[in-house]
Amino acid sequence: MKSLHAQNKPLASPENQLEWLAKGSFADGTWPSFSQRLSKMNHWPLKARPLEIFQVNLGYMCNQVCRHCHVDAGPDRQEIMTRETMQLCLDAIAHSGAHTLDLTGGAPEMNPDFRWFVEEAARIGVRDFIVRCNLTIIVANKKYHDLPSFFAQHRIHVVSSLPYYDIEKTDRQRGEGVFKKSIEALKMLNAVGYGMPGSDLHLDLVYNPSGAFLPNNQMGMEADFKQALSRDFGIQFNQLFSITNMPISRYLEYLIASDNYEDYMDLLVQSFNPAAVEHVMCRNMISVGWDGMLYDCDFNQMLELKPAVSAKHISEFQSKAWNERDIVVASHCYGCTAGAGSSCQGTTTHAE
Amino acid sequence: MEQSYYDPKDLKKFGNIGEWDKALADKFFAWYGDVFAEGALTAREKAIIALAVSHTVQCPYCIDAYTADCLQKGVSNEGMMEAIHVAAAIRGGSSLVHGVQMMNKVQKLSM
Numbered sequence: 087m088k089s090l091h092a093q094n095k096p097l098a099s100p101e102n103q104l105e106w107l108a109k110g111s112f113a114d115g116t117w118p119s120f121s122q123r124l125s126k127m128n129h130w131p132l133k134a135r136p137l138e139i140f141q142v143n144l145g146y147m148c149n150q151v152c153r154h155c156h157v158d159a160g161p162d163r164q165e166i167m168t169r170e171t172m173q174l175c176l177d178a179i180a181h182s183g184a185h186t187l188d189l190t191g192g193a194p195e196m197n198p199d200f201r202w203f204v205e206e207a208a209r210i211g212v213r214d215f216i217v218r219c220n221l222t223i224i225v226a227n228k229k230y231h232d233l234p235s236f237f238a239q240h241r242i243h244v245v246s247s248l249p250y251y252d253i254e255k256t257d258r259q260r261g262e263g264v265f266k267k268s269i270e271a272l273k274m275l276n277a278v279g280y281g282m283p284g285s286d287l288h289l290d291l292v293y294n295p296s297g298a299f300l301p302n303n304q305m306g307m308e309a310d311f312k313q314a315l316s317r318d319f320g321i322q323f324n325q326l327f328s329i330t331n332m333p334i335s336r337y338l339e340y341l342i343a344s345d346n347y348e349d350y351m352d353l354l355v356q357s358f359n360p361a362a363v364e365h366v367m368c369r370n371m372i373s374v375g376w377d378g379m380l381y382d383c384d385f386n387q388m389l390e391l392k393p394a395v396s397a398k399h400i401s402e403f404q405s406k407a408w409n410e411r412d413i414v415v416a417s418h419c420y421g422c423t424a425g426a427g428s429s430c431q432g433t434t435t436h437a438e
Numbered sequence: 439m440e441q442s443y444y445d446p447k448d449l450k451k452f453g454n455i456g457e458w459d460k461a462l463a464d465k466f467f468a469w470y471g472d473v474f475a476e477g478a479l480t481a482r483e484k485a486i487i488a489l490a491v492s493h494t495v496q497c498p499y500c501i502d503a504y505t506a507d508c509l510q511k512g513v514s515n516e517g518m519m520e521a522i523h524v525a526a527a528i529r530g531g532s533s534l535v536h537g538v539q540m541m542n543k544v545q546k547l548s549m
Contacts, residue, residue: 252514299510306482307512352450 087151087261089160090336097339098158100390106338107417110348117355120419127360131412132369134382137405139216139371140184141430142167142175143387144197146376149226152247152260154294154337156388159192167376169199171400175374176206178403184372186214188430190384193223195233204240215242218430222264224271234278238287244280245327245430246272247292251314255296272321281323290325292432298346300357300425301328304433327432330354332385332421354420362427365434368413374400382413384430391416449499482511489518490525 090098097103111117124130145166148159179187187207194200194217204215217237224233237244248268249259256265272289276282281289291311295301308326315321331337333351341347373381378400381387391414392398395407427434456463474484485507492500508518 254515295510297509299506302511303481306480310512 087160089151089158089162090339091158092160092162095339097335097342100388103334103338104389104391104416106342106347107333111351112417117351120415120417123355123358123420124363124415127363129360129363132363132366132415134409134411134413135369136409137182137184137370137372139186139188139367139430140175140179140182140374141188141190141371141384142172142203142374143190143376143384144192144194144200144203146192147196148192148220149196149223150193150220150261150264152336153340154259154331156332156335156337156385157192158335158388163192165376166197167199167378169202171376171378172199172203172206174378174400176203176210178400179207179212180210182372182403182405183409186216187212188216188218188371190218193220194218195223195230201236204236204242208240213241215240217242217244219244219246221246221248221268221271224274225267231274234275234280237275238278238280241287243288243290244275245290245292247294248272248311249294249296251311251318259294259296269319269321272315272323273319276320276322281321283322289323290327291323292327292329294329294331298341298344298350298353300353301330301428304328304426325432327430328426328428329430329432330421330424330428332418334385334418335388351417351420354424357424358420359423359425359427359435361435362423362425365427365429366419366422367429367431367434368422372403372408380408382411385418385421386414389416389418444498446498446502449502452499482508482513485511486513486517486521489513490521493522494525494529 097106112119118126121130124132143157146157146159146163147161147166148157148163149161151160189200189204191197197203207215219233219237223230225231246268247260248256250256253265256268257263275289278287279285280287293301293307293311301307304326307328311326312323315323333341333347333354338347341350368383368386371383373384373387375381375387379387380393380395380398380400380403381391382393386393393411394414395404395411396402397404397407422428422434453463453467456467474481474488479487485504488500489504489508492504505518
């Protein structure tokens with residue numbers, strides 16, 4: 087399977103995605119736009135809060151081609167952050183006020199300067215690291231086999247996608263053989279202490295639905311995952327994050343191709359939860375693209391929605407302006423406010 | 439005249455039944471909500487029961503709604519199919535068990 091980009095599919099273009107997301111029931115007024123919905127609850131414009139999470143996308147290259155991927159990542163993507171841009175990120179982090187460096191991709195570990203970046207960030211005082219690890223990268227090649235030890239050495243918080251605790255749903259979403267490799271990688275992470283009782287090495291899993299429906303109660307799913315993974319494979323982990331699939335990129339294409347687009351968007355709009363707005367992730371984060379461009383979140387990055395600040399590139403980053411900006415929103419934002427809410431850290435409300 | 443008795447879009451209009459009798463509709467929807475809340479049975483167990491009953495009463499709206507609900511609640515495909523077999527077994531069994539009544543009648547009427 088190739089990325090939408092490699093296939094020259096129309097939905098590889100952010101403009102075409104935004105066009106899809108603006109038409110139909112949004113265009114004829116059946117559904118309120120996200121900004122209209124926020125206005126109704128006096129939350130428009132959506133204001134940022136002081137920066138806490140500095141999320142850097144190290145590149146769109148990935149060893150997997152997941153059907154729901156909002157990045158359209160895959161082995162054929164060549165966009166990779168250079169060491170020079172990483173240095174600009176380090177310069178910005180130092181005076182940003184952010185306490186957490188969150189590394190994502192693609193598979194961030196495939197960036198040849200991934201380890202250099204982590205080591206340099208640690209050297210300038212970053213203590214809280216998150217790596218969004220797809221698990222299979224650990225067993226994809228011998229050169230990645232020591233990643234669990236590297237993660238442990240820097241006390242990196244590992245957050246990994248595992249859409250379900252059985253082979254069928256996982257492989258259908260993430261590719262054939264992914265479940266088996268993920269289990270192997272989880273055992274390697276457990277072996278160095280990740281997710282083990284009493285260990286301070288955190289291993290969290292991410293559940294996202296394998297289809298056109300919303301995720302369930304996060305705590306209930308976590309109990310199911312823990313029971314099944316422990317019983318079947320002896321695997322331990324800390325928390326499960328439930329994440330809603332965003333109607334962009336490959337997941338948007340799936341929704342349209344399977345004739346689920348209207349119903350799914352209706353579900354997101356009807357499930358709008360005002361309480362989830364309070365803690366949407368864009369309010370206390372920055373998303374830096376592989377080329378150093380700045381965005382409100384990883385989803386806005388993929389849609390190339392530029393932030394409402396004059397500094398558009400990491401080389402021009404200004405902490406004060408960033409913390410006071412209005413956040414750019416569009417229809418896809420309903421994905422973060424549906425039901426119990428959704429963010430990179432799972433649900434955003436406790437009213438589950 | 440509609441070409442079909444059932445339109446999937448009508449499920450979203452369920453709440454409209456209140457337009458012609460709000461008091462009764464309000465009571466029904468409030469009760470319905472309470473029925474499906476977490477209780478001695480989990481919301482997931484109730485969704486599985488609802489899926490099975492949906493097939494028993496053969497309601498297309500209910501089948502759509504509770505298939506989606508079961509998926510969201512993490513019920514496996516095998517679990518959903520087993521629930522439907524339970525419904526089908528009770529339906530089939532309820533016909534067959536009346537065979538005893540037939541046998542009783544035959545015995546009564548026969549020499």
